[in-house]
Amino acid sequence: MHDVDELTDRLRGEGLRVTPQRRAVMQYLVGNTSHPTVEAIFDAVRAELPSVSLKTVYQTVHDLDALGEVRLLDVGTGAVRVDPNVEHVHHHLVCQRCGAVRDVSPEVATELPAAQRRRFTVTSVEVIFRGRCDRCAP
Amino acid sequence: MHDVDELTDRLRGEGLRVTPQRRAVMQYLVGNTSHPTVEAIFDAVRAELPSVSLKTVYQTVHDLDALGEVRLLDVGTGAVRVDPNVEHVHHHLVCQRCGAVRDVSPEVATELPAAQRRRFTVTSVEVIFRGRCDRCAP
DNA sequence: CACCTTATCAACAATGATTGTCATCTACGA
DNA sequence: TCGTAGATGACAATCATTGTTGATAAGGTG
Known part of the structure; x- marks a missing residue:
């Protein structure tokens, strides 16, 4: 996936807005190779923004998926994994x-x-x- | 997967019992190439045994999976698919x-x-x- | 820079697939 | 035929995910 600045441009280009919550999710995903679950991203983001909701993380991740910036993997372990390595x-x-x-x-x-x-x-x-x-x- | 008679032997060999419900599930799966969901098997079996429960079908399918007689596929379409083609x-x-x-x-x-x-x-x-x-x- | 539209937010309820509980029933080896 | 461990079905519970909604704020526009 691209870096946060480029992701910001891409989101705005689609008429989407870039909020602190979305920025935190993107920041966490850039260069991440751990294939985190949405729940894991949620926990990480909550460390900085204690009030984020799980729904917001799901939303952001789906938007990034629609832009082709991440891939959502269902590997059969229960929860979907987010893979930022799409290059x-x-x-x-x-x-x-x-x-x-x-x-x-x-x-x-x-x-x-x-x-x-x-x-x-x-x-x-x-x-x-x-x-x-x-x-x-x- | 094997035919119903052989499956019966295999189940008994593992100390498991062969009930009409299990027989109906196995019958439906033998030679089936549609990769049915558990729900689909449930509907088919219910046509003959109106009182079967979904839980029973899940149970049977898991036992067959443990015996290696079917494979459970999670292809990301929501529900697990049952594939009897393990040969x-x-x-x-x-x-x-x-x-x-x-x-x-x-x-x-x-x-x-x-x-x-x-x-x-x-x-x-x-x-x-x-x-x-x-x-x-x- | 203030405004206004509209996307996003958080909280909460709801969904769908699957599993746990448990009292009852029954397959089947002795 | 009998006894028992495994299977059944009704129901509640779980987990991941999505829908709803009123309030909030991003960011293009004037």
Whole structure:
């Protein structure tokens, strides 16, 4: 995703407003590689703005998603994860015990290279193609 | 997944019991390629056993998942999908408008062949490796 | 720079998918 | 046939997420 200043411009360009709450959410997400849940972002932002509501964070995150500045991942761990890394195509490693999400290079199609295998034991690979079926095609 | 008779044996082998409700759920799933939601299975089973509860269907589906007889897919369409095709490795096409889920051969790693592209417009590919991270390793 | 429109805010209620509780029932091995 | 552990169904509860609404404030305009 872009930096906060550029995000500010992009939001205004869409007729959206940039509030302290939104700025705090964006600030937290820039460069963040932890794939936080909305709840986690909420907690972090609340440290500075004790009165923010969870709804506001959801709203902001959805707006950023609509702008293509973040990607919302549903990796099956219950809550959606927010991924600010939209510049580089990549896949995800999801730990089924702790729920941690890490990035992987997409060069490896559906098999992890030895180096990665030492740090992550894969039990299943899920490949999902999203789009439009023939009946729903534009 | 196996046929109802074999599933019956497998369940009993695990100390689980085979009830009319469970038999109806299994019957509905054998050979089913529609990736039904639990709710859809519930509706189908209710046609024969009007008193079944949704909880019972969830229970049965989870037991079958634990036996490896079905796979539970969270493709981000809200509800979990049940996939009885565990014999053949395959990927999934998810229509973002109607939510329909179809199977794809895994030969194509992360790109669809021309033939498939004519019947499905891919807008994004998601690859998720599930397993254990180094900290959670067995 | 003050104004005014309109998006955003916070609080709260509501939804949808899924799971927990528990008293009753029943599958099935002995 | 019987006894018991597992399964059932009715219901409440949970979790993530979204809808509602009156009040507030961002920021383009004059």
